[in-house]
Amino acid sequence: MSIQMTDQFCGMQEAQKADNTTDGSVDLRGKPAVISRVGGHRSLAFTLGCIFLIRVAYDGVTYSLVLYLTRKLHINNSKAASDVSNWIASTTIFSLLGAIVADSYLGRYWTCLGSMIIHIIGLLLIITTTALPSLEPHKCTGSSVGCTETTGRRLNVFYLGLYIVGVGFGSFLPCLISFGADQYDEGHPVEVNQKSLYFSMLYVAISSGGLIGNSIIIYIEENISYKLGYAISVGFVAFALLVYISGTPYYRFQKPRSNPLARIAQVWVAAARKWRIKVSAPDNHLYEAPVEKEGIRKLVHSNQFRFLDKAAAVISSPEEVNESQRNPWKLCTVTQVEEAKFLFQVAPIWLSIVIYSTLDVQILSLFVEQAATMDNRLNKFLVPPASMSIFQILAVCVCTFTYESVLVPFVRRFTGHPRGLTMLQRIGVGLVLIVFAMLSAALVEINLVRIANNHRLHNNPTSKVPLSMFWLVPQYLLVGASEAFTDAAQFEFFYDQAPEGIRGISTSLQLTAYSVGGYLSSFLIIVVTAITRHGTNSGWISNRLNNGHLDYFFWMLMILGSLNFVSYLAFSHNYKYKKTVPDQAATDPEQRS
Template sequence: MPGGLSCAVVLLLEEELLAPVVVLLLNCLLCPSPEQRSHTASRFIIVGPAYFSEQLTKQPEAKDSENPLNKRDGSHHCRLENAVSHHRRWIDGQARKPSNQSKNGGMENCYTVARTDDGLTLALDAVNYGLVTCAFFGVGVNLVVFLRRVLHQGNAEAANNISKWTGTVYIFSLLGAFVSDSYWGRYVTCTVFQIIYVTGLIILSFTSWFFLVKPSGCGADHAFCNEPSTAGVALFYFSTYMIAFGNGGYQPSIATFGSDQFDETDPKEARSKVAFFSYFYLALNVGSIISNTVIVYYEDQGEWVMGFWVSAVAAVLALVLFLIGTPNYRHFKPSGNPLTRIAQVFVAAFRKWHTKVPSSGDLLHEVDGDASRITGIRRILHSEELRFLDKAATITEEDYAAQEERMKDPWRLCTVTQVEEVKCILKMLPIWLCTIVYSVVFTQMASLFVEQGETMDTEIGSFHFPAASMTLFDILSVLAFIAIYRRVLVPAMARLSGNPEGLTELQRMGVGLAIGMAAMVVAGVVEVERLKRVEVPDQPSSMSVLWQVPQYTLIGASEVFMYVGQLEFFNGQAPDGVKSFGSSLCMASISLGNYVSIMLVSVVTSLTDKDERPGWIPGNLNSGHLDRFYFLLAALSLIDLAVYVACAMWYKGIKLDNGDEKKKAMAHV
């Protein structure tokens, strides 16, 4: 399961909301009523995303006299234009809070259906995201087995192909975040990429049905299908990478789109926002459990086509649910291309390289209102880090002499907010780079863990337990450790540190790195013991697959600390203009982790597979040394943890213009 697993289920566990939500989820799954929604969906598909992008961002024009951004008070003489309150966001010239509680925002209306019953509305929204997750893992969690049994790939080749595919899923999240923040907005981005996602699943289902799973029902247990045709393999890769493109582009925008419906400055809305993320992540877990148990079980029995079709239908239902809520959503106008703004800061700083930066941040340039080049975001206060970038906001005599002309040249003079936006991104990058090694560890759960499990005894009594279904213990571990963290660790750490949250985001991420390292050590020890119990070289070991439970459990525990903390950190520290980019950093970390895993597997294979030696990861793991690869990952994790601690101690958080630090991370782990 990808990072971002449900720390926010904590709210459900503490307030005893889990049971009624699950009941509502089941009711919605059994009674989707698609007939009543077909008109809205068909109308949307015909009209197209461009129409909705234009209509949904239209707002009534505010009179100039009512616009507080037109006011000037003349203070801070060095500024070309003075700043005013940014406690309200601006959308197409009209001032309003991020969420109108009485109309389109608030807890009741942020979900994907019209207001009828609040509980049903909440459950349907959970089903929406849960179905997307169920569809994705219905394909992805057992894909390494499909590659081996249906496409006849070896262990190393299949593991690398899974890493490439998973990495592509999350690298496309950067593209989705870019178009969402810059041009399309979150609603249109979510819709377009969901349509691509559904199309890919349908093509995959047809391809498997007509070209790959021959004879019907092949690929069960350790049985192999006929050699696939070239056309079938080509369509398979085309469809799976279309799925990667659609899901990757959709993921970074959907969470941010939901949070857009709330006003974080309102205490009630802030709590509702926490509840939103709770249900959001609960849906992810429920969808994952369904795909990791029911769908995977039938796929392992050779029912690949049925499993893919179930995933496709789930994705279609999710798209319909999303479209139904269109009239109730709150939309924010995109803030423009962030890459251009970033380039402007570097160019302006370079052009003023010999200019002395003022000692006080109050002497740097800042504007507001219509003159601001970044629409729809709050101002960021000046910080003392990376001072060389402040040259871009330093006002020179030349700027005073040609004020009007220079204000129109963003490549010479930038605002403090624009400079701080670049600083925020640069300061987050070292932390982000340190998360990549953890993603290398995490990605083994979808590849080498499954291949290791297939070489173990998967019979539990008279029941066959598919190796891919072992990820169920990862999900259960996530839920269990959330409760342990919230009810045991938070109170204890709060007393020791004085922080009511127990651990900061950076501290949690550090703990996650350490637990991930321990998971690799345990996986290596299990592999050592498995090899000792191999009786026939080409047959599975007599060691039960349940011995993998500890390594899956540790991975789940590490997710609670690492990925949940990472999601909160990057989402909270990202400026308003690059919110989706902040969310996409988590997914980009997983993407690069997969690509680094590919590189490591390839390098290890080339170095160890020499002189007729089988290497560490051969086609038959019984003749290899997978344990050494796990121990190598543990050593790399230890080095990464040391570097991470140094980066976390250096980091300072973002500050907004209301004087509050926005989810400021502690300076140590």
């Protein structure tokens, strides 16, 4: 009997071990995560629900920001557009900070938790600038044109709160994206497909949250009070915090590893120390750790960027490769070298996304300013100009659903790819669509200025041009369709292709592309304004848009986006998808493409 019970116990242990994840993740108690108990779709409602609620609050501030700056703080159009671009850029820069903290010290779970608390603090500070008489913007009777621009403590406290929100949201987003993907084990055949679906659902959740933020929250801000709108945003973030904590027993956790930036720096230093040596037979003379640690899979050595292979070259005594004695600043593993190579390999793709985001960010600034000059009546209902982005969000949701349910099965017949198109092909589709969005914006602006001139409204900043704001719908739909292809594929690409040790950095890298794109947009606006505004000429981006040539700026962006797509074709064609040990080339669907 005892022998039989022992055999049964051992059999149960073996079965449970077989059901453990292969990526080193653990459950709440710190034990190896069991696939049938934690993670997977069990955690989906909590992670996606959390990001949905956070996005409602964030977009409720973001999409009305340019109008708050111009109408309440009385900042001129070009400076307001530049400030919005700078804030968006800074917000995504903070994602890099969040990724480093999560990967190296706190882990993704605790970093997400802390980021939401910071987000709430920033929103509360913004609310004080709308509630306290000593901080709220000064009133301006009549037209806001010619009002004194808000400066000093009023403006500084508002921007302080705004940038604290940026720290919170920027740190939160890459960590939660990666944390949600961590719930799916790449070594499990079923969860591999579930993870790909997760990224599509993730972007739908982000867009759906934006739909609420861009409709209900913005309507409250513009028609009732900004103070009430910002207070509701605080409530959404607080509820998101509660949802996130409620899912804790169902999560899988990845332990923090060594600092990813330090790991990459070690490769550079070790390679520089051996710059004189030649690696004649890389596969035979490069060092790799004898065992996998903390769920990090070994990467296959590649022949790209061979100068970094010197970091893993073994040139001295056997003691050099002893794990307990090895100096990582002198000798690195092949997997560590491949992590450093990854950043070089995706750099051209990253640059293409920078240009893409330069065009995409216009939906938060110039598109809104363009809408503000037009007739915003829908029967007797006045539609807030910032709420036009509802059409962008609807396009994201519809295109994502159509792609997953209709296009994937159809395109799969021709490509043989289980996802219809590869990740890079989906990004390319988005790059094309954003160019057509700029074309649509330019054509509408030409018609808008023509009508303003015919009605002698080009010098009357307070009058609405008798052209319906809904003529802007096509450009918003094109931007949304573009994001449905590009953004979801980017999230998946920068997570899936990154080695396990630098996935947080990789996810934030994709977000920093939007940051640099935002700064580039701000730079272009400043340069174009400086060059085109002289004397009585108000320039392309005038304080009175109908007296300028905003269409010229959109034409310029369209040309920039077209050149970006051409260069992207060359970069993406030469990209090679990653391999791990054992070689997965035969089974990796992306590799076959």
